[in-house]
Amino acid sequence: MSSVNKPQIEQAIRLLLEAIGEDPNREGLLDTPKRVAKMYEEVFSGLNEDPKEHFKTVFGEDHEELVLVKDIPFYSMCEHHLVPFYGRAHVAYIPKGGKVTGLSKLARAVEAVAKRPQLQERITSTVADSIVESLDPHGVMVVVEAEHMCMTMRGVKKPGAMTITSAVRGILQSDAAARAEVLSLMKA
Numbered sequence: 001m002s003s004v005n006k007p008q009i010e011q012a013i014r015l016l017l018e019a020i021g022e023d024p025n026r027e028g029l030l031d032t033p034k035r036v037a038k039m040y041e042e043v044f045s046g047l048n049e050d051p052k053e054h055f056k057t058v059f060g061e062d063h064e065e066l067v068l069v070k071d072i073p074f075y076s077m078c079e080h081h082l083v084p085f086y087g088r089a090h091v092a093y094i095p096k097g098g099k100v101t102g103l104s105k106l107a108r109a110v111e112a113v114a115k116r117p118q119l120q121e122r123i124t125s126t127v128a129d130s131i132v133e134s135l136d137p138h139g140v141m142v143v144v145e146a147e148h149m150c151m152t153m154r155g156v157k158k159p160g161a162m163t164i165t166s167a168v169r170g171i172l173q174s175d176a177a178a179r180a181e182v183l184s185l186m187k188a
């Protein structure tokens with residue numbers, strides 16, 4: 001079920017168009033409020049999702065070694081300017097007690113968290129903490145690399161500048177050698 005109020009978004013977009021000096025009744029813009037409402041429903045669909053729900057899929061596999069899914073593409077919306085930021089997430093964890101989740105669930109958790117008005121730091125730490133809370137693993141490391149359109153098309157105008165954030169939990173926080181190994185696999 002959607003949490004966005006589409007008629008209200010349509011109304012707001014008509015006002016916005018008027019405010020920038022456009023005519024919301026000209027032919028090319030007639031369906032724009034409806035399209036934008038539909039788009040926001042899609043790009044903010046993560047507001048209805050708890051990333052931890054995805055980790056209910058657990059296999060009782062006795063693997064207490066690294067699992068890494070890297071290069072997970074994501075698109076999010078910067079909560080300061082409501083323009084996109086996008087890039088790749090790398091999610092690693094070391095399972096404990098047979099709590100191994102489905103690989104796709106790591107990517108689903110990234111999607112759920114990204115599809116909200118966001119900060120890159122919060123995407124990173126929310127994904128890491130969801131894994132810790134759901135799977136109680138030995139360790140977790142999430143690295144996110146992204147380009148922010150608010151730094152590219154406006155403001156400071158620095159296309160190509162990449163922001164990298166990480167969140168490290170458990171043994172990957174306390175053991176520098178293990179952390180370095182995960183980092184090198186993420187970069188490989």
Ligand SMILES: Nc1nc2c(ncn2[C@@H]2O[C@H](COP(=O)(O)OP(=O)(O)OP(=O)(O)O)[C@@H](O)[C@H]2O)c(=O)[nH]1
Nearest residue numbers: 078079080085118119120121148150151154155156
């Ligand atoms: N920490 C963090 N900052 C972000 C993120 N996305 C955008 N920002 C920053 O949020 C800040 C908002 O700064 P403000 O001074 O309030 O807004 P502004 O005048 O539009 O800032 P400029 O972008 O510098 O023009 C900017 O520095 C953005 O680069 C993010 O994911 N994390």
Ligand SMILES: [Zn+2]
Nearest residue numbers: 078080081150
């Ligand atoms: Zn921004």
